[in-house]
Every structure is written in C-alpha cells, then in structure tokens.
Amino acid sequence: MFILGFAGCIGALRENTFLLKFFSVFLGIIFFLELTAGVLAFVFKDWIKDQLYIFINSNIKAYRDDIDLQNLIDFTQEYWQCCGAFGADDWNLNIYFNCTDANASRERCGVPFSCCTKDPAEDVINTQCGYDVRQKPELDQQATISHQGLRSSV
Secondary structure, eight states: OOOHHHHHHHHHTOOOOOOOOHHHHHHHHHHHHHHHHHHHHTHHHHHHHHHHHHHHHHHGGGTTHHHHHHHHHHHHHHHTOSSSBBBBBGGOOOOOOOOOOOOOOTTTTTGGGGGBBOOTOOOOTTTTTTTTGGOOOOOHHHBBBOOOHHHHHO
C-alpha cells in the first residue's frame, strides 16, 4: 500500500506517466479483486454463515483459554444479540459453563456476560449476569439472556 500510494503521489507531482500508469493499473486490480470478493461473498453467503456457526461452536470450547478468541465471541454475541451458534445450550461444550455434576466451576450452567440482555439504564456491565441462568426455567432465561443462537439472529 505504501509503494502504491508513493507511486501515485510522486507520479502526480513529477508528472511521471510510468508511475501514474503503475498506480492506476494496480488500483484497478485492487478494485476488481474487492468487487470479486463482494460478489463471491454474496453468492456463497450460506456457506460463509455455516462456516461462521462451525467456527463459533468449535471455539466455544476454548472460550476461557484464549483472550482474543474470548473477545471475538463476546463481540459477536453482543453485536447480534445472540448466545452461542445455535442457542444457549451450546455453552455445554465449554468445561467452565457445562452443566455436569462434575463441574466445580462457579460459572457452571451459566453463559458469558455477552449473552445477557443489556439494561440501558446500567452504565457498568454486570459480568456475572449469566451465572446459573441455564438452571432456571425457560421463561426466566429469556428475561435474562438472549436465548436464540447466532443462526436465528443473522
């Protein structure tokens, strides 16, 4: 990008036709590559969505192990107001959030805070709002968390 910008700038300042042709040809190539990527994304949007669901579901297992992955999943769930790829029960795949009796974690049968519905009156995020939420009846869960998965939101 630096070389391309430099060629365009110097080519315009010095009126160098070679640099200007270089700049315009590569700018055109980049434009058509972006256009092609946009068309392919539109054509294969169902495949891309399926890959996103598979990615989220497979990486729920490593949610607490990688902070960057954790931030990505939290952002996704907050942005699309969802919980997991298919629903809140996807969090049974994570060793900290699963509902087995062998799980001694405080987050047992819970979900991350990013699944919780936000109260506009609250300034501070309640990071413990998802604790024990999947032990409650279905109606109580829906009042606390976004119960639908990413598949339903997108």
